[in-house]
Amino acid sequence: MLDGSLKTVLDSEKLNISLLANNSEYFKDKDYVVVLHDPSDIRKKYSQEADHLCKVLDLDKKLINGYRSLSSACVDIRGKNLRLLRCSPYSTTDANYLKVEELRLYEDNKLKDQNRAKEIKLALTSGQGYNLKSLVKDHTSQITGQIRASNPNAVIVDVYDRGFDDTEVFEHETDLGNLFVVRSKLNRVSNELQVCSSGKEKNIKLRHQQFFQGDEVHYQKMTLQGKTYQDAKGVFEWNEVEIKGRIYSVVKIRFFDRAGRNIFKNPMLLITNMQVDQLQMAQMVFELYCKRAKIEGVFKFCKEVLGWEDNRIPDYNVVKNLISLIYFVAGYFYEIEDQLTQDKTIEWIAQLGGGKGKITRHFILNGFAQLINYKLAQRFFEQQDISPEQVNDALNRFSFGNE
Structure with missing residues (x-):
């Protein structure tokens, strides 16, 4: 059933369709649905001969063999009742995986590897080509469609980490009619210019841009990254940024301990298509982003309890379908929790x-x-x-x- 050799097969897409449809009733009475999207590496440190192994990072940030996945889950605005929605395992060594740079070279007729050019052409013409960006668009489109079919008035907020700081993702979300919160990369530039030593103008980095609106929040006790702080202070600043002709809000967050030392090495920057014009909105954007940690708990459950990384199956299709099946099973336990x-x-x-x-x-x-x-x-x-x-x-x- 998992390798596709039978007439009745169990594959990733069928499991995703079933998992999403199973949540139709859940969406019906929700005013807000917060959807969390996050990648997770499926580590296969000791696998050498399995099909389409690619490189992933282990817990020490070293490259090892494995597979990759993009998963989506949702919570209500209060952050409770986590429901799993979709899981897409993939490999960057799959012939149908189209890396952004090689796709650009192919489109410009500059790709030197002609065999790879033929594979890309076949992937594009067959409709089987994909990459992480297309998987994100597929997840959001499918999930948004299901939520709207169940509850046309629900406000959908999609939440991402910094790996999805991408203009196409911003535009896709806005065109869907969704709200989004994305953690910005540290090298994201702003629309503010400065004159460098050579006399040329250049855009300064967003984290270095001056923010003219902001406020402080004092906390008697707060927990960040698993550590508790007494008498901490949060500094929330907000501004607008123009990215490819569209205006977004950016929230800059810094936390300090009671001695005035930075808790974060670098400020956190969150980009959103919500209008942020006061402290309460800036805090809400931060709180929405913090809900992303809940999907990391799902990955831990799938790996440590359900054995997401334990199989030694060499067949790539079986591995993909088994990863999706485990996510589906995890969804059942979260549903009945x-x-x-x-x-x-x-x-x-x-x-x-x-x-x-x-x-x-x-x-x-x-x-x-x-x-x-x-x-x-x-x-x-x-x-x-x-x-x-x-x-x-x-x-x-x-x-x-x-x-």
Whole structure:
């Protein structure tokens, strides 16, 4: 079912369609839907022979083998009820993956590798060509369409990290009628000019631009990047920036500890198509961006609990479909999360999984694993006509009788 060899197959797109459609009811009563989009590397450090392996970063920022993915999830404006919406695994060594630079060279007839030029032509004419930017557009278009079909009046806010600081993404979001918040790259330039030492005018970097509107917020206690600070101060500044003929708001955020030291090495810059003209709006833009951390929790769950990176399958199509299937399964657990603590069956399953009174997705899955092993053992004993006395005897002989 996963490798596409059967008439009935289970692939990424079918899983994405089902996952998104399953959330139709969820969208119906929401005034605001905050959609989080984020890439995640699927690390395969010890894989060498698998199809279409590409280079990804490990936790020490070193290049290793693996695959890449783009995932989307949503929360309501209060940041609760996380729902998974879409997952697209991919590889940059896939012939259909069109790198921006090589695509530009191809379009200018300057690509020297003629075999690659033929692959690009085939990918474009077949409609199979893609890159990260096209995946983003596909995710936002599909998700926006489903939300609007369920709730035409919902306000959609798409949230991205700095890897999506791209004019095409800004324009696509605005053309969809969505709001967006994107963390800016540090090298993003503004529309403000300065004269350099050579006498030529050049655009200064956005982080160095002077902001004329701003305010301070004092916090008795706040947590940033997992660390708690007492008597901290936040400085919020805002301005407008023109990018390719369109006007956007940019919010500059700095935090200081009680001694006046910078908490962030560099200021955080957030670009949005919302109109930011007061402190409350600047704070809201920052709070919307902070919700992005929730999808990172999904990746951790998929990797550490559901084994996103554990398979050793060499077939690229199977790997892609398995990654999507795991994301789909994770979506089920996030969907029923509010119900878990109220279900007596789930309570003892979590206890079986080592929960010791805690009911979490991790312990629930461990409990299910124990149940499955129990059923498999039962089936084996019945098939082999092994009695309970024989089982107890085997346990006692190998010192497991009291376990």
